[in-house]
Amino acid sequence: MSDHLDDQALHILQSVFGYASFRGQQADIVSQVAHGGDALVLMPTGGGKSLCYQIPALVRDGVGVVVSPLIALMQDQVDALAEVGVRAAFLNSTQTFDETLQTERALRTGNLDLVYVAPERLMTPRCLEMLEASNIALFAIDEAHCVSQWGHDFRPEYIRLSVLHERFPDVPRVALTATADPQTRAEIVHRLQLEEARQFVSSFDRPNIRYQIVEKANGRKQVLDFIQEEHPGEAGIVYCLSRKKVEETAAFLNEQGLNALPYHAGMDHAVRAANQAKFLREDGIVMVATIAFGMGIDKPDVRFVCHLDLPKSIEGYYQETGRAGRDGMPADAWMVYGLQDVVQQRRLIEESEAEANFKRIQSAKLDAMLGLCETSSCRRVRLLNYFGQEATPCGNCDTCLNPPQAFDATVQVQKLLSTIYRVDQRFGAGHVIDVLRGTESEKIKQWRHDKLSVFGVGSDTADAEWRAILRQAIALGLVAVDHDAYGSLKLTEDARPVLRGERRIELRHYQKPQRQKRQASRS
Ligand code: ADP
Numbered sequence: 001m002s003d004h005l006d007d008q009a010l011h012i013l014q015s016v017f018g019y020a021s022f023r024g025q026q027a028d029i030v031s032q033v034a035h036g037g038d039a040l041v042l043m044p045t046g047g048g049k050s051l052c053y054q055i056p057a058l059v060r061d062g063v064g065v066v067v068s069p070l071i072a073l074m075q076d077q078v079d080a081l082a083e084v085g086v087r088a089a090f091l092n093s094t095q096t097f098d099e100t101l102q103t104e105r106a107l108r109t110g111n112l113d114l115v116y117v118a119p120e121r122l123m124t125p126r127c128l129e130m131l132e133a134s135n136i137a138l139f140a141i142d143e144a145h146c147v148s149q150w151g152h153d154f155r156p157e158y159i160r161l162s163v164l165h166e167r168f169p170d171v172p173r174v175a176l177t178a179t180a181d182p183q184t185r186a187e188i189v190h191r192l193q194l195e196e197a198r199q200f201v202s203s204f205d206r207p208n209i210r211y212q213i214v215e216k217a218n219g220r221k222q223v224l225d226f227i228q229e230e231h232p233g234e235a236g237i238v239y240c241l242s243r244k245k246v247e248e249t250a251a252f253l254n255e256q257g258l259n260a261l262p263y264h265a266g267m268d269h270a271v272r273a274a275n276q277a278k279f280l281r282e283d284g285i286v287m288v289a290t291i292a293f294g295m296g297i298d299k300p301d302v303r304f305v306c307h308l309d310l311p312k313s314i315e316g317y318y319q320e321t322g323r324a325g326r327d328g329m330p331a332d333a334w335m336v337y338g339l340q341d342v343v344q345q346r347r348l349i350e351e352s353e354a355e356a357n358f359k360r361i362q363s364a365k366l367d368a369m370l371g372l373c374e375t376s377s378c379r380r381v382r383l384l385n386y387f388g389q390e391a392t393p394c395g396n397c398d399t400c401l402n403p404p405q406a407f408d409a410t411v412q413v414q415k416l417l418s419t420i421y422r423v424d425q426r427f428g429a430g431h432v433i434d435v436l437r438g439t440e441s442e443k444i445k446q447w448r449h450d451k452l453s454v455f456g457v458g459s460d461t462a463d464a465e466w467r468a469i470l471r472q473a474i475a476l477g478l479v480a481v482d483h484d485a486y487g488s489l490k491l492t493e494d495a496r497p498v499l500r501g502e503r504r505i506e507l508r509h510y511q512k513p514q515r516q517k518r519q520a521s522r523s
């Protein structure tokens with residue numbers, strides 16, 4: 001069905017933006033907002049969210065107000081719009097007083113199609129009053145997940161955006177985000193009062209990205225091998241948890257002949273900006289970074305994203321890996337993951353000063369991430385299911401290409417749990433595994449643990465396999481790590497049914513890190 005406004009929207013798409021047709025759900029979204037309705041748009045990065053508010057703003061009378069936390073990108077966005085003849089401006093803290101006055105004058109006199117505003121600026125009485133005196137076409141709330149308190153990009157100013165609905169009840173609002181787990185979605189609806197909004201959920205699948213999560217042995221060396229063998233001379237990002245590790249890894253990769261640059265929030269601002277510019281402009285740079293790097297980075301030919309440390313949540317993982325392969329060509333999302341990652345992330349949550357409820361949610365998010373790491377079935381299915389999307393096995397992830405063998409690990413887990421119990425829950429992973437394997441270390445003799453009935457009951461299983469079993473037992477919540485007691489292992493309530501033989505445990509076999517070569521013929 002087509003009407004006057006829809007015709008006008010298509011005309012603008014073609015004559016102003018130079019595109020032949022709308023993509024995916026763009027036409028429906030544009031129509032909804034152009035007709036004055038509210039919308040919640042969930043679309044992966046690169047899906048084309050901008051046109052979903054830019055075109056309705058041009059179709060409707062008045063100025064479209066775009067709320068965005070990405071101040072650094074506003075100038076570029078405004079310049080790009082000016083190039084195609086759209087009258088756009090921005091209001092944020094980087095401007096001079098004169099520039100601000102100029103934008104405000106253009107607003108008041110109705111000489112703007114779009115204005116980008118930082119949320120903290122929008123919320124000032126001066127700005128709100130000015131908007132009330134202007135003719136507003138719509139409000140677009142970009143990066144709407146910033147309203148989620150449990151998310152990784154929480155911005156307190158976003159919570160206050162609910163006043164838009166109260167002060168401008170007749171102005172349509174469109175909220176947009178690339179983060180789409182059901183919880184965040186519900187929070188956006190609730191906090192921004194978008195109960196009446198139509199929801200547009202695009203597919204979150206990125207079929208050209210191959211997901212691989214391999215067991216960590218020597219992370220740095222594994223990353224080096226992976227890049228040298230699979231992506232020599234190509235651009236990519238290596239994410240690390242800490243600033244120190246960023247520095248060390250970048251130095252190591254450089255020593256080994258790669259063109260690597262560090263990026264984290266603790267670096268001198270000018271150096272950081274220079275590294276980012278280099279990554280965007282030059283070919284084949286490996287950016288070693290904390291998660292501070294990437295929001296709003298639009299480089300189409302990033303061929304790989306590596307994680308040297310476990311992300312805190314699937315949202316984070318998806319967003320970071322999503323920076324690979326925006327051009328639609330094959331790209332890799334590759335991660336190394338080991339026992340220490342589980343221990344470290346659990347510890348970060350436990351030791352944080354946050355309130356109990358927050359910790360509980362962080363913990364649930366980590367569990368979902370661990371589930372993705374430990375799954376024996378398709379990674380993509382797992383990822384998409386997390387975002388509420390159905391999917392079938394993809395044939396292009398490590399578990400599809402090289403299905404891990406699952407095995408009944410009940411007896412081994414029982415041995416592990418008994419050993420932890422027998423050493424009075426006072427020893428860490430290394431010692432417990434030594435007892436299981438019957439290793440006669442000094443420490444074992446000193447504690448007379450070679451006299452325990454469990455000493456050597458697991459000698460048929462290799463050290464690496466025991467670490468994999470322990471990691472999965474911690475991921476499953478059967479074993480806890482006590483950080484106040486030097487990482488000693490403790491049994492949880494959930495360990496009881498296993499020890500009593502009432503619960504069967506199926507685990508993945510330890511897989512020696514191996515690479516899946518990408519066939520040259522694959523498109
Ligand atoms: P997002 O904000 O969702 O990450 P953008 O709005 O930046 O995505 O769009 C991503 C890219 O896709 C841009 O280069 C944009 O010009 C292009 N694009 C968007 N919609 C269309 C379309 N209908 N036809 C062709 N290209 C499009």
Ligand code: ZN
Nearest residue numbers: 378394397400
């Ligand atoms: Zn798969």
